[in-house]
Amino acid sequence: MAQRLWAKDAKLWGDDPKHQEVAKNRLGWLDVMGKMRKEAPAMTSFAKEAAQRFKHCVLLGMGGSSLCPDVLVRVFGKQSGGLDLRVLDSTAPDAVRKAVEGFDLQKTLFLVSSKSGSTTEVSSFYRHFRAELDKGKDAGSHFVAITDPGSPLEDLARKEGFLRVWPNPPDIGGRYSALSFFGLVPAALLGLDVGKLLDEADAVALASDGRVPIQENLAARLGALVGGCARRGADKLTLLLSPKLAAFGGWIEQLVAESTGKSGKGILPVDGEPVSEPASYGEDRFFVALWLAGEHAPEHEKRVQALAEAGHPIVRWELPSPYALGGEFLRWEIATAVMGAMIEVDPFDEPNVTESKEKTMALLSQAQQAGGKLPPAEPALRANGLALFCSAEHANILRKAGGSPAQWIGAHLALGKPGDYVALLAYLTPDDGLHRQLNELQGLVRDATRLACTSGFGPRFLHSTGQLHKGGPSTGVFLQATSDGGKDLPIPGQPYGFATLFAAQARGDLEVLQARGRRALRVHVEDGDPRKFVEAVREAVKLARR
Incomplete structure (x- = not known):
């Protein structure tokens, strides 16, 4: 399998000509290092020049362009000689404000x-910050584009006088782009x-070459083990x-969920869940x-060892330094490609991501006709500063648990x-x-239910686990938390602002989940204080344990 991957054999992921064509045009990440090696002096030189003029940097991105x-x-x-860099990948108005808080534009x-x-x-994001900078001189020279050749962004950058354009190799998908300009230009700017x-x-x-035996080839072995265990539940x-x-x-x-979550299949990455005792987990885990x-913590190591001794499949290794992440990006890309082959899905397309995008655009069209605001929706329950939304059928089920948000959330879980x-x-x-x-x-939630529990900020996860939520197996129980995201900010050239865009993305996501028959409940924090949602879930978990 590793030999076929390095040979860029598109048949590795099935016989469907459409999938083979997608795969054939998305394997540039396998040899991008050589191309980037030639560009490294240019990136380093550009970063040094930028540091002479700028102190701060804000990356405007989403999904594959922002996560690395x-x-x-x-x-x-920030390293010596580098810029203070922040990443903006949320449309919440307050997030847009915070991206430049304390920065001199x-x-x-x-x-x-x-x-x-x-x-x-x-x-x-670009429209907003361009308008802010248009109040001064040479606004265009504050912007740099990283994009595919011939894209609308490249055209815009040339037209509006961007400082520089970095045309990325087009045969690399967003989530496989860490070792391309998308990851390395920000790295250079950080110093x-x-x-x-x-x-x-x-x-x-070199260690992952197809000629390396599988027992020594960690990338291929990891992909085969994770994919093989996923096939067994x-x-x-x-x-x-x-x-x-x-x-x-x-x-x-993002890499694993968006690559494998489709055709009713998928491998769910569980990130951020605190480690616990073996009894807290079901039989559906691979660690x-x-x-x-x-960075080893004795107590954490004890728990990891306990998981292994309890029979859970687990793979462990250590990175000698932070720079080893350069290798880990490639290792996980290889492993994920192998996972796709193991569970028989194309790891390079994202067929369901557009569903939420299309629903969002439809809602924004409604907002445009309504003066820039979404039509209000009637909650199924309103109490304790929270408004709960779900289908009428689902509300009838949850109502049996009682009349508080915590009781509804508990019944939902x-x-x-x-x-x-x-x-x-x-x-x-x-x-x-x-x-x-x-x-x-x-x-x-995990301790109370023995179910895996994930979390993520929207709309970021729409370009990540969102694909698996819609295209993967129908095994998710979705609890959506929403707020207005702060006082609205205008988006120049649009009849709506960031608050409406943020709301449309949340509502669109919920409606697509419901249309696919997923178990979904929305909890809206009416005064914007997320602690109300957090406390309601904590109370719900206590109820679930009784």
């Missing part, structure tokens, strides 16, 4: 990062050594990462424990059966503190 840079920011941070560089060049969120990241990737490429790939590598889980989550040297999973879909303003609270909820 987010990992690099959180693992490495005249000293800020914006990376407009989109493979297609037409991503709604990225286009909206990282791009050559070191590529060295690590080259070392993994252990389809919850649970990530146990050391603290400094925690952000890497979000990148793995990966990945550690950075020097109780619908899960062994082998199912719970997904917390947070259309709330992203915040590190809230992220930790969602991770805590994952553990509480």
Whole structure:
């Protein structure tokens, strides 16, 4: 299988000519390191020049164009001579504000990062910040584009005087683009050594060659083990990462979920769920424990060892340094391609991602006709500052549990059966503190139900686990949390603002889940305080344990 992968044999993922054509045009990531090696001096030189003019950088991206840079920011941070870089991948108005909070816009560089060049969120971010900078001089020179050749974004960049355009190799899909310009230009701007990241990737490429025996080929072995166990029901790939590598889980989550979650199949990555005792888990888990040297915590190691001794499948390895992430990006890309072959899906398409996009656009069309706001929806229950929405049939089931939001949420979670999973879909303003609270909820839900529990911020996850939610097996119990996301911000050239876009994405996601017969409940925080949702879920978990 590894030999066929390196030979770029598109038949590895089935005999369907359409899938073979997709795969054939999406395998550039296998040898992109050589191309990027030639471009490394240009990236380094550009970063040094940028640092002479700018102090800050904001990457405007979504999905594959934002997750790798987010990992690099959180693992490495700003290095000597680099820029203070933030990633914006939320349409919540407050998230857009926070992206430049404390930054001098005249000293800020914006990376407009989109493979297609037409991503709604990225286009909206650009419109907003371009309008802010148009108040000064040379606004266009504050922007840099990373996109496919010939995309609408490349045309826009040439027309509006961007500082630079980095045309990415077009034979690389977004989620496989970490070692291309999408990941390496932000790395250079942070002040990282791009050559070191590529060295690590080259070392993994050599160790993953098709001639390397499977017992020594960690990438191919990992893919075969995860895919093989998924075929036997252990389809919850649970990530146990050391603290400094925690952000890497979000990148793995998108890669695996969007690549494998289709045709009623899928491998669900479980990221951020606190490790627990073996009795807390069902028989549907496959564990990966990945550690950075020097970060071992004895108590955590004991729990990982207990999982292995209890018979759970688990693979463990250690990274010698943060720069080893350059190799891990490639290792997981190879492993994911193998997973796709093992469960017989095409890991390079995303057939269901467009469903939520189309529903969002339909809702925005309604908003345009209604003066820029979405028509109000009537909740099935309103209490304690929360408004709950679901189908009429689902409301009839939940109403039997009582009249409080916690009782409804508890009844909703109780619908899960062994082998199912719970997904917390947070259309709330992203915040590190809230992220930790969602991770805590994952553990509480898991302990009360023995079901795997994931969490993610919307709309980011629409370009990640959203594909698996719609295209994968119908085993999810979805709990969506929404808020207005803060005071509205205009999107120049559009009849609606970010608050309406944010709301339309949440509502569109819910409606697609419902149309597919998924078990879905929306909890709207009416005053915008996410603690009300968190406390309601905590109370629901207590009720479920009684």
